[in-house]
Amino acid sequence: MTAGFGMWDYVVFIAYAILILGVGLWVSRDKKGHQKNAEDYFLASKSLPWWAIGTSLIAANISAEQFIGMSGSGFALGIAIASYEWMAALTLIIVGKYFLPIFIEKGLYTIPEFVEKRFSTNLKTILAVFWLALYIFVNLASVLYLGGLAIETIMGIDMIYAIIGLALFAAAYSLYGGLSAVAWTDVIQVVFLVLGGLITTYLALNTVSGGEGMLAGFSKVWEAAPEKFHMILEETNDNYVNLPGIWVLVGGLWVANLYYWGFNQYIIQRTLAAKSLKESQKGILLAAFLKLIIPLIVVVPGIAAYVMVNDPAIMANLGEVGVLNTPSVAQADKAYPWLLQFLPTGLKGVAFAALAAAVVSSLASMLNSTSTIFTMDIYKQYINKNASDKTTVNVGRISAAVALITAVVVAPLLGGIDQAFQFIQEYTGIVSPGILAVFLLGLFWKKTTNNAAIWGAILSIPIAFALKLIPIPVFEPWMHQMGITTVLTLIIIMIMSNIQNKGANDEKGIEISKNLFKTTPLFNIGSIVVCILLAVLYSLFW
Numbered sequence: 001m002t003a004g005f006g007m008w009d010y011v012v013f014i015a016y017a018i019l020i021l022g023v024g025l026w027v028s029r030d031k032k033g034h035q036k037n038a039e040d041y042f043l044a045s046k047s048l049p050w051w052a053i054g055t056s057l058i059a060a061n062i063s064a065e066q067f068i069g070m071s072g073s074g075f076a077l078g079i080a081i082a083s084y085e086w087m088a089a090l091t092l093i094i095v096g097k098y099f100l101p102i103f104i105e106k107g108l109y110t111i112p113e114f115v116e117k118r119f120s121t122n123l124k125t126i127l128a129v130f131w132l133a134l135y136i137f138v139n140l141a142s143v144l145y146l147g148g149l150a151i152e153t154i155m156g157i158d159m160i161y162a163i164i165g166l167a168l169f170a171a172a173y174s175l176y177g178g179l180s181a182v183a184w185t186d187v188i189q190v191v192f193l194v195l196g197g198l199i200t201t202y203l204a205l206n207t208v209s210g211g212e213g214m215l216a217g218f219s220k221v222w223e224a225a226p227e228k229f230h231m232i233l234e235e236t237n238d239n240y241v242n243l244p245g246i247w248v249l250v251g252g253l254w255v256a257n258l259y260y261w262g263f264n265q266y267i268i269q270r271t272l273a274a275k276s277l278k279e280s281q282k283g284i285l286l287a288a289f290l291k292l293i294i295p296l297i298v299v300v301p302g303i304a305a306y307v308m309v310n311d312p313a314i315m316a317n318l319g320e321v322g323v324l325n326t327p328s329v330a331q332a333d334k335a336y337p338w339l340l341q342f343l344p345t346g347l348k349g350v351a352f353a354a355l356a357a358a359v360v361s362s363l364a365s366m367l368n369s370t371s372t373i374f375t376m377d378i379y380k381q382y383i384n385k386n387a388s389d390k391t392t393v394n395v396g397r398i399s400a401a402v403a404l405i406t407a408v409v410v411a412p413l414l415g416g417i418d419q420a421f422q423f424i425q426e427y428t429g430i431v432s433p434g435i436l437a438v439f440l441l442g443l444f445w446k447k448t449t450n451n452a453a454i455w456g457a458i459l460s461i462p463i464a465f466a467l468k469l470i471p472i473p474v475f476e477p478w479m480h481q482m483g484i485t486t487v488l489t490l491i492i493i494m495i496m497s498n499i500q501n502k503g504a505n506d507e508k509g510i511e512i513s514k515n516l517f518k519t520t521p522l523f524n525i526g527s528i529v530v531c532i533l534l535a536v537l538y539s540l541f542w
Contacts, residue, residue: 005155005348012349016192016356021172024185028177048273052183053283056270056365057092058290059186062193063362066298067355068146072332074302077239078228079541082295083248084257086534089291091257093527096284099262101516102443104277111265112377118442118508119450121381126457127438128377130431131265132403135370138427139266140363140407145414146333147359153337154352160412166359167408174364175397179372182364183270189357190290196354197297199347204304204339207314217304224307231541244477249538252429252479255486259432263439266369278520285526292533298336305335318342363404371400429478433485434460441493446509452496460489 005013048056073081108114112131116124144163151162173181205217208224222229232248233240244251261267274280305327308314327334340351375396380387387395434457441448467481475481497506519527 005352006345008346009349009352012346013353013356016349016353017169020185020188020357020360021169023188024173024177024181027184028173028181046273047180047275048183048270048279048283049275050279050282051286052187053270053274053280054286054290055190056183056186057267057283057287058294059189059193059357059361060182060267060270060365061088061362062294062298063143063146063358066294067197067358068150068333068336070298071302071305071336072327072334073242074228074299075306075327075335076302076329076332077233077237077243078225078230078303079295079299080231080233080239080243080248082299082541083231083243083253085291085294085299086537087249087253087257088261089288089530090534091254091261092284092288092291093530094258095262095268096281096523097517097519097527099443100271100280100284101277102510102512103268103272104274104280105516108272109376110373111263111268112373115438115442116377118510119438119448119453123438123450123454123457124377125381126454127435128373130435130457131373132370132378134428134431135266135366135373136403136406137410140366140370140403141410142414143359143362143366144407144411147355147363148411149333150337150340150355150359153334154340159415163408163411166356166363167404169356170360170363170367171401171404174367175400178393178396179269179273179368182361182368183273185364186361189361192350192354192357193361194293194297194354196351196357197301200336200339200343200351200354201297201301201304203343203347204301204308207318207342208304208307208311218300221300221304221307224311225303228303228306229541231538241477242479244479247477247479247483252477252481252483252486255433255436255482256429256479258440259436260428263435265373266365269365269369269372281519281523285523285530288530289526292530292537301339302332302335305339367400367404370403371396374399374403429482430461430464433464433482434458434489437486437489437493441490441497443510444512445494445497446505446511447497447501447503448493448509449497449500449506450508451500452493455496456489456493459492460485463488 070081070084103111103114106114106117110128112124112128115127144166145159147166148159148163151157151165152159155162157165173185202214205214205221206212207217208220209217232245233243235245271280271283274283308318309326309328327338336355340348340355343351375392379395379399380392384391384395437460438453438457442453464481464485467475467484468478475484
């Protein structure tokens with residue numbers, strides 16, 4: 001085995017790239033006699049079936065931050081990091097039942113558009129600017145950085161060239177085709193993503209077991225590192241500050257999950273593009289089931305790598321290649337790229353295609369949503385209210401290109417960050433509490449006023465920073481900071497709303513009926529099954 005690619009690896013990877021570009025450009029083509037309009041470009045003509053929505057949700061979500069960052073966290077702290085994935089399954093069901101019916105009923109293009117309909121244009125603009133900055137400087141930049149790190153580690157290509165290559169690949173079909181190209185290629189991306197992830201997991205566990213197979217390897221990993229298989233960390237654990245014990249289940253992680261899956265444009269956009277609400281909810285349910293297996297392909301390999309690195313006999317069998325870029329707790333994000341070195345020729349190409357699929361699909365989704373927010377909430381609001389469909393689509397493409405170029409410049413500056421997945425969650429957590437508070441009260445409390453919502457969104461950020469700076473142990477875990485910031489923001493908005501409206505309902509308050517939240521027997525049964533599986537998983541790994 002060598003660390004580099006063999007001929008068949010290149011063949012597999014090039015075939016994957018041609019397939020994605022071909023499908024992306026084919027579905028992007030303009031139908032004869034039809035000029036692509038805003039609904040076509042930003043919402044895929046509202047034609048997505050449930051299976052495309054479900055797979056696209058996962059492809060948009062699973063990126064380098066999971067493959068590289070979450071595997072790194074698995075290496076450093078173990079299975080506990082899987083809470084992000086397993087709790088997301090439950091969150092998706094909540095979003096499908098209680099949030100989506102309202103969003104789809106209002107015919108939204110963007111999440112900020114909901115803010116305008118419920119509150120005001122001013123608040124919509126504030127949140128749109130928040131999101132644009134977050135997507136470009138945190139999400140896009142970090143995905144490019146982690147993808148570049150993987151390519152540099154595996155293939156020896158300089159990181160800046162790897163970053164540029166990934167950016168050009170994502171741009172090649174997503175800028176032209178919009179959400180339709182992104183969503184339909186995501187179906188293919190998920191196949192590569194899951195297949196490549198399972199191959200890497202099998203290889204790692206098989207190596208640990210000395211060739212006795214995956215189950216024997218899992219058993220040996222459990223025996224060698226039992227401390228890595230606890231979902232609920234004790235306060236004495238060095239990583240308690242990142243995953244604070246039982247509070248992960250009942251505290252701040254709910255803020256991150258509800259914000260991400262319910263009010264994050266590049267996630268929720270594909271559900272808004274569904275043929276119908278029922279189709280969208282079926283897609284949500286598929287994504288929830290897929291979420292349950294994601295830790296197998298992103299967390300378990302990191303734990304296996306930890307066992308391999310700390311077993312002299314295994315390292316001796318790996319020979320000189322095993323020494324290349326060996327991960328450590330201080331450099332945990334090297335774990336997944338390090339494992340890919342040991343795949344045989346051909347399969348290495350499949351696994352690398354999976355990693356590329358994760359990076360490129362997320363980049364494409366983020367780019368499309370960034371351009372949607374800028375075009376629909378900034379450009380059409382303040383620059384050209386009467387823009388034609390052709391102009392609107394072109395502005396979407398140009399704004400996506402500008403966002404991508406900016407992220408390419410910023411990405412290399414993220415070098416040296418340990419456990420990048422935790423970094424992304426922590427700094428997204430400065431913005432998410434205020435946004436979550438505004439949306440929850442805007443959706444479900446009719447007394448919420450526009451001024452209160454604006455002040456809540458603005459004040460949530462200094463509150464979040466203040467909690468980071470206050471040297472009190474209870475505030476140290478950033479999940480606690482998120483939870484406390486959300487509660488304080490909710491209180492601020494409720495007090496100001498009551499003072500302003502003197503307890504009366506706001507004129508833009510949403511009328512909610514029981515019929516709005518009715519779901520099909522299929523959705524209800526599927527949701528119960530997901531909850532049972534979650535209970536089993538948490539009981540097994542408590």
